[in-house]
Amino acid sequence: MAQSVVYADLKFATAPPQSAAACPAAPSEDDSPYENLPLGPVPAEPSPGRWPRHWRVPVGLLTASLLLLLVVAVALGACYWQVTRSLRDASQEHAAEQGRLSQEVSARERSLEQTRLELSWARAELQRAWQEGNSSRLELGSLEAELRRVTDILGKTEKEMQEVQGKLNSSESTVSSLRACVNTGTTILQTAGYQQA
Template identity: 55%
Template sequence: MAQSVVYADLKFAAGPPSTVPDEDDSPYENVPLGPVTAAPSPGGNPAAAAAAGTPRSAVVAEGPRGDACGCWSLAGRWTRRWRVPRALLAASLLLLLLVVAVVVLGAYYWQVTRSLQDTSREHMAEQGRLSQELRAREQSLEQTQLELAWAREELQRVWHEYNITQTELESRNAELGHTQQELAVLQEEVQVVQGKLNTSKSLVSSLRACVNTDCCPSGWVLYRSKCLYISMAKKSWQDSHQDCAERSAQLLVQDDWSSLLVPVRSRGVVYPRRVG
């Protein structure tokens, strides 16, 4: 019997390594172990075994089949007890990995979402700025178009005024040319009149000089404020009258005049001569 117990202890000691949990973790810690009746062996006494009060493990180890069946039964139970926690551990690990993956994906999704939101806000802000700039450009373009239309109208008005002014200028130039022609004619007339005036002035001056100095033309004799031309040759009345007309003078008719003594110039000497 002592040999059987030692063999059982050795069998338990030679079992699986320290994968057996503590007694605190055993699901059978609160289960009382009662006496187990062993199968009658051909060489043993069942009554002696029951009277001795041997524990379950010792009783199992005593039987001839206990060495083979009892130890393997306990090892299978311990193995079955630890298969479930390993699966749970794997499932927990997988779940943890899934949670970590979900957290990582959630964080990445949050970052991407936030980046997209920031990009969307920037895009909206840029779109608003571009819209404002486009409206400003459109307003500026409309203002420029209005100014261009006004400038075109002003240009047309100025061009029309220029055409009118050009027409008036041509008309005034024509009038100026006509006036210049008239002025040239008037200048010629003025020159002619000026020449006549100069001649008249010269004549008046000479007459005044003659009056002031009692002078007569060459060959004429001043007598009682009259210039007389006395011919040295005898001529008939008609010839004398014609000669006086040629000299722009009048023939002196004596009529009732008495005989007169008039001075006669001859070689610078004045001789009195009776006319009658």
């Protein structure tokens, strides 16, 4: 497939000398589709490095504003970096503190559970001791009643023993008297027997 190439004929106009008056646009001799504009007097443009006097103040303000914006941006960036860093540090400290508090809470929960178990055991032990105390109190009451009964019996027995002792003493004195009498009677009889002999 053949490619077609289009060539354009470009003509450049040169600036007329300063003394010549600018001529109005005229069609080119070749009736070119491109219109050549005449170059009239070119307005004086500042040299590259120098600004016109009326632009110096706005450009200076623009430059100062840009510098101020740059300083503000740098300051905001530094503040953002510091705030981000302090937030990260605070977050790390918070996480560490939360971990420590979580461990402390866990340890206290274990201690509390141990205390609950010990309290439950102590309550059961106290209940058992209270029941033993009640049964011991009841047993002590029955033993005291038994002791009173035995004391009463012992008191009666002591009275009876004293009565028996009194009777025994009186019986012994009677027996002693009788012995004395018997001995006396025997002596009398023996004396009487000697006399008969």
